[in-house]
Amino acid sequence: MEIQSYITSLDSLDGELATLNLGPTHPATHGIFQNVLKMNGERIVSAEPTIGYIHRAFEKLAEHRPYNQITPITDRLNYCSSPINNIGWHMTVEKLAGIEVPKRAQYMRVIIMELARIADHLICNSVIGVDTGALTGFTYMFQERERIYEMYEEVCGTRLTTNIGRIGGMERDFTPAFHHKLRDFLKTFPNRFEEFNSMLERNRIFMDRTIGAGPISAERALSYGFTGPNLRACGVDYDVRVMEPYSSYEDFDFIIPVGVQGDTYDRFMVRQEEVRQSLRIVQQAYENLPEGPYHADVPDYYLPDKPDVYTKMEALIYHFKVVMGEVPIPQGEVYHAVEGANGELGFYLISDGGRQPYRLHFRRPCFIYYQAYPEMIRGSMLSDAILTMSSLNVIAGELDA
Amino acid sequence: MNPEHILARIEERNPGVLESHHIAYDGMLTLITPRQRAWELLKFLRDDEVLNFHFLTTLCGIHYPDDQGRELCVMYQLHNWPKKVRLRVKTFLPIEEPHIATVTDLWATANWMERETYDFFGVVFDGHPNLKRILNVEDLEVFPLRKEYRLEDGTRTDKDDRFFGRTGNEGRRFD
Amino acid sequence: MNHTIAEMPEGFGGEGFFATSLSKAIGLARANSLWPLPFATSCCGIEFMATMGSNYDLARFGMERMSFSPRQADLLMVMGTIAKKMAPVLKQVYTQMAEPKWVIAVGACASSGGIFDTYSVLQGIDKVIPVDVYVPGCPPRPEQIIDGILKIQELVKHEPLRRRYSPEYQHLLEKYQIA
Numbered sequence: 001m002e003i004q005s006y007i008t009s010l011d012s013l014d015g016e017l018a019t020l021n022l023g024p025t026h027p028a029t030h031g032i033f034q035n036v037l038k039m040n041g042e043r044i045v046s047a048e049p050t051i052g053y054i055h056r057a058f059e060k061l062a063e064h065r066p067y068n069q070i071t072p073i074t075d076r077l078n079y080c081s082s083p084i085n086n087i088g089w090h091m092t093v094e095k096l097a098g099i100e101v102p103k104r105a106q107y108m109r110v111i112i113m114e115l116a117r118i119a120d121h122l123i124c125n126s127v128i129g130v131d132t133g134a135l136t137g138f139t140y141m142f143q144e145r146e147r148i149y150e151m152y153e154e155v156c157g158t159r160l161t162t163n164i165g166r167i168g169g170m171e172r173d174f175t176p177a178f179h180h181k182l183r184d185f186l187k188t189f190p191n192r193f194e195e196f197n198s199m200l201e202r203n204r205i206f207m208d209r210t211i212g213a214g215p216i217s218a219e220r221a222l223s224y225g226f227t228g229p230n231l232r233a234c235g236v237d238y239d240v241r242v243m244e245p246y247s248s249y250e251d252f253d254f255i256i257p258v259g260v261q262g263d264t265y266d267r268f269m270v271r272q273e274e275v276r277q278s279l280r281i282v283q284q285a286y287e288n289l290p291e292g293p294y295h296a297d298v299p300d301y302y303l304p305d306k307p308d309v310y311t312k313m314e315a316l317i318y319h320f321k322v323v324m325g326e327v328p329i330p331q332g333e334v335y336h337a338v339e340g341a342n343g344e345l346g347f348y349l350i351s352d353g354g355r356q357p358y359r360l361h362f363r364r365p366c367f368i369y370y371q372a373y374p375e376m377i378r379g380s381m382l383s384d385a386i387l388t389m390s391s392l393n394v395i396a397g398e399l400d401a
Numbered sequence: 402m403n404p405e406h407i408l409a410r411i412e413e414r415n416p417g418v419l420e421s422h423h424i425a426y427d428g429m430l431t432l433i434t435p436r437q438r439a440w441e442l443l444k445f446l447r448d449d450e451v452l453n454f455h456f457l458t459t460l461c462g463i464h465y466p467d468d469q470g471r472e473l474c475v476m477y478q479l480h481n482w483p484k485k486v487r488l489r490v491k492t493f494l495p496i497e498e499p500h501i502a503t504v505t506d507l508w509a510t511a512n513w514m515e516r517e518t519y520d521f522f523g524v525v526f527d528g529h530p531n532l533k534r535i536l537n538v539e540d541l542e543v544f545p546l547r548k549e550y551r552l553e554d555g556t557r558t559d560k561d562d563r564f565f566g567r568t569g570n571e572g573r574r575f576d
Numbered sequence: 577m578n579h580t581i582a583e584m585p586e587g588f589g590g591e592g593f594f595a596t597s598l599s600k601a602i603g604l605a606r607a608n609s610l611w612p613l614p615f616a617t618s619c620c621g622i623e624f625m626a627t628m629g630s631n632y633d634l635a636r637f638g639m640e641r642m643s644f645s646p647r648q649a650d651l652l653m654v655m656g657t658i659a660k661k662m663a664p665v666l667k668q669v670y671t672q673m674a675e676p677k678w679v680i681a682v683g684a685c686a687s688s689g690g691i692f693d694t695y696s697v698l699q700g701i702d703k704v705i706p707v708d709v710y711v712p713g714c715p716p717r718p719e720q721i722i723d724g725i726l727k728i729q730e731l732v733k734h735e736p737l738r739r740r741y742s743p744e745y746q747h748l749l750e751k752y753q754i755a
Contacts, residue, residue: 056659346459
């Protein structure tokens, strides 16, 4: 293709290439990462990324905190969809400790996780719109995110970094206000989402900008360890929710959308369809929400009710032990993966029986697929490179950890 | 394709490459191999038509300061999507000489994962195209995730360690 | 119908004129048209995006135009964790800003390192640059961020015009080794 011949003839052009520092603080890179680009005019010849500008040493920090204090740390991995990280971590500890979570708690978790997925995809797609010049979609979709935030507040009290759920289930049952807000959301969100979709999906300018921008083939994507919407845009339908169902995902009926070429337009469309599918899952989970307890009966790990703590001796002792972190965790290593908004988010936990993990490693999808960025933008123009980066949905917290 | 099949296939095609094996707590088969044969084993696992562990899920390091001569462990986790099987491969390296062959020629994703393992533990991957620090500052002299280094920055002036219950025994187990 | 857009400063008025001191007039103009530089690194950046959005709307306080170029910005809003790798970049951005400039540290990580008491995180940006207002929270609600911005506006409104040339301010800059 003509781009290939363009590049091979550039080998003799050394000294005439411009070096452009797409520096750590740049409005278009949503996050802190630096790319030193070598450019021939408007075309990019090579790129060298530097990351680590927000390295907060999560893996070292996790070795010095008890298990229930690690949940706020996992929040800050992919902070646009933090419930998924929290619940993934709780499931890892439950796998290690052998705790079986009741059905109602599993369905509640599914509702919260799918709302988080919708929130993350809303940000990513609005930001693709912003980078192509369509700022209005961003303002409308952020209003929808506010409604999701209000639902999180009903469950856990905070908007963004949620610390949702506990080891063994959820911290409280859904309040009546939550039911009201969720019903309202399910009724009105689809229309507003279709408005946003209609602005961009068949928009001539948007399609011209995004089709062909930053493509990657399925073989290279697999070699680079892509998972999640970026891989599904290349045509490979790998989804952890279907491959190894967790938390009752096998009960729900949803399709996995795939793209064709793996370019920015395909990633945008895959995320749009995933929002609709997530909405379907929330609908099914909410209609079939079973009765029952919202947490497992494991007083060793889950705080007992406050009236019991003040009156019964065993409850007082359990409360003390849970708060001090003296929970009975067996020795061993587990790996648990959940389908994060960006791909397979894995937790590899090695426990030596003590209060704190011996080693906790996060398999962070953003870190893994951002390696492919220099290859994806080689030969494209600078504006396409910006679009590719925002369509990859690189969240700095998950990139650096 | 259960663990017996996997072990039988490895014995049949590549005998003696394993040092030992066991089933981990979460049911995943874990293969332990000496570091000189790790690359060979991983290439075999990837390319064999029956085993077909084509996806490298993750790669990380673990530090066991008490195992003399085997302090640093490199863990590779593989995944076979069509048969839905996961597998772990571990090799142990002595801390005085932590060299091992890179797998970036087998999977492109190992590039940054190995840089992160080098950054945190000091494991040197021979043949890596660009082995320099990735997450920490470039001129950091220590390998911070090793157990002997403390979590906090010792030179900070605004927090008094006594009030945080940290009296110098960080990194030790409280059991 | 009279709508108060901004409180009138003290002064002496008559038919067709209003006399007040120069610093009050300039303070009023500056406070209600700050151009912020959003230095958003992590989670607090997303709360800032929500503050900028239509529900909490920062534009009604005069911050319609975000400036990503330090030369044209008045207010440096540092939102999110600053790692030690990022500290030189932050200092450079601060040095490039033209006087008068104010700094607001949004979030626990920018104020004091937050929950990340680790070797790689700067324990508060006031280790490298002087800060005017700290907004605690992890992340702070948009209402809290707006509260911090209102406090900045109070500072801007009442700042004497010669403050940036005073020896105390020079001494402050020297303490941070900013020329």
